[in-house]
Amino acid sequence: MDFTAIGAGLAALTGIGAGIGIGIATSRATDAVARQPEASNKIMMMLLLGCALAEATAIYGLVVALMLIFAK
Amino acid sequence: MLNVNFNIVYTIINILILFVIFRVFLFKRVDKVLKERNDEIENATATAEKKSSDADAAKAKYDADVQKLEEEKENIISESREKGYHEYAQIVANAKVEAGSIIEDAKKTAKLESERQRRIYEAEITEMVVSAASKIAAGSHSEQQDSELYNRFIDEAGDEEK
Amino acid sequence: MSIGERLNELLTEDKTMIPVNIGIGPEGFFNINKSVVYSWGIMLVFLILCIFLTSNMRIHNISKKQLIAETIVVKLRGLVADLLGSFGSRYTEYILTVLLYIALSNLVGVVGLVPPTMDLNVTVGLALMSIVLIEAASISKNGAGGWLKSFTKPIWIVTPMNILELAIRPLSLCMRLFGNVLGATVIMELIKMAVPMFIPALASLYFDFFDGLIQAYVFIFLTSLYIKEATE
Secondary structure (H helix, E strand, O other): OOOHHHHHHHHOOHHHHHHHHHHHHHHHHHHHHHHOHHHHHHHHHHHHHHHHHHHHHHHHHHHHHHHHHHOO | OOOOOOHHHHHHHHHHHHHHHHHHHHHHHHHHHHHHHHHHHHHHHHHHHHHHHHHHHHHHHHHHHHHHHHHHHHHHHHHHHHHHHHHHHHHHHHHHHHHHHHHHHHHHHHHHHHHHHHHHHHHHHHHHHHHHHHHHHOOOOOHHHHHHHHHHHHHHHHHHHO | OOHHHHHHHHHHOOOEEEOOOOOOOOOOOOOEEHHHHHHHHHHHHHHHHHHHHHOOOOOOOOOHHHHHHHHHHHHHHHHHHHHHHHHHHHHHHHHHHHHHHHHHHHHHHHHOOOOHHHOHHHHHHHHHHHHHHHHHHHHHHHHHHHHHHHHHOOOHHHHHHHHHHHHHHHHHHHHHHHHHHHHHHHHHHHHHHHOOOOHHHHHHHHHHHHHHHHHHHHHHHHHHHHHHHHOO
């Protein structure tokens, strides 16, 4: 039996972590903007950066999944 | 998909070449222009500052000159005032002296005049006396009587005059 | 062509463009990949752009293109000035070179080409240069002794972690960039196959422009952060 697809699916679960992380970051950023609307530009920049970093885990999962399927 | 090979080195060489390209054709050229412009602005600022300080110095010098002239004027005025005062005093003194001399002269003249008047008077009186004596002499009188009378008369007249 | 076939073609294709055989090493080890050839194109574009923008520079009465060039340089320098710190500012030009290269590489996907950053060789090369630069900065700031000592900070027990970081940092840098570009390209392919009209253009706006530029910025952001940390 070939369990590669299941492995790839499990690897894609990294998206959960990234989703939670980005969600927390966004909620904090919303709070911050509500408190200090004048700093919204800086907060936006930090949020984008944080999202890009948090997204990386999901990307790792994607890479692993694709590798499992195609890089044999 | 994941095969890694010598392309890493090619990539590194590419990046280094790109770095040189950016350095030579973008950063250095732009920086040069920016620096030149900055220098020019700094030069202009320095020149303007120098001019401003020069102007300040000239103004200070001018003010000092004005001050000096003012003082000089003050000096001259007070000097001339003093001088005028002196002259005035001199003139007054001169006038006083002159007036004194004039008065003296006048006194002298008056004295001389009175002398002269007295002489004239004396002469007139003498004449009168002589004429009176001659009138008396026309009568019968001795020489001695005449002379006595005559002298007494003169003495009296002189006493009266004095 | 099904989605699976398309992906298979995209991911497992032979990237070799110019075969180079000098007789040593494994088979095809010195072959020049597509990504490197595309990089030459990108370099050529930058070279022409730079020469065009900076030709005929004047101090007064500047032309529009000179204004653009000056604005670009000043803005880019301002972008990384805070990240690098006072000592690291000497590496500004290299960091900007990497930023512009990755940004244009990621944008190549817009015109339908395969981005050079989708080749692991390119991202590994970039990450290797980054880690070498980070350690070189640390050595030139603290001296070789200070650099070695910095592995025992904050306490001696974390020394293995610090040594591991030498490998983890470039690995995370290169895999992040590679994975993002790969993911974006794959998802774009999927969207193109599923919905051929309009949506790919909108998605391309996000995946190619936004994500590409953000990833370029993240790459230099992390590199600058490491340099700043190493030279403080």
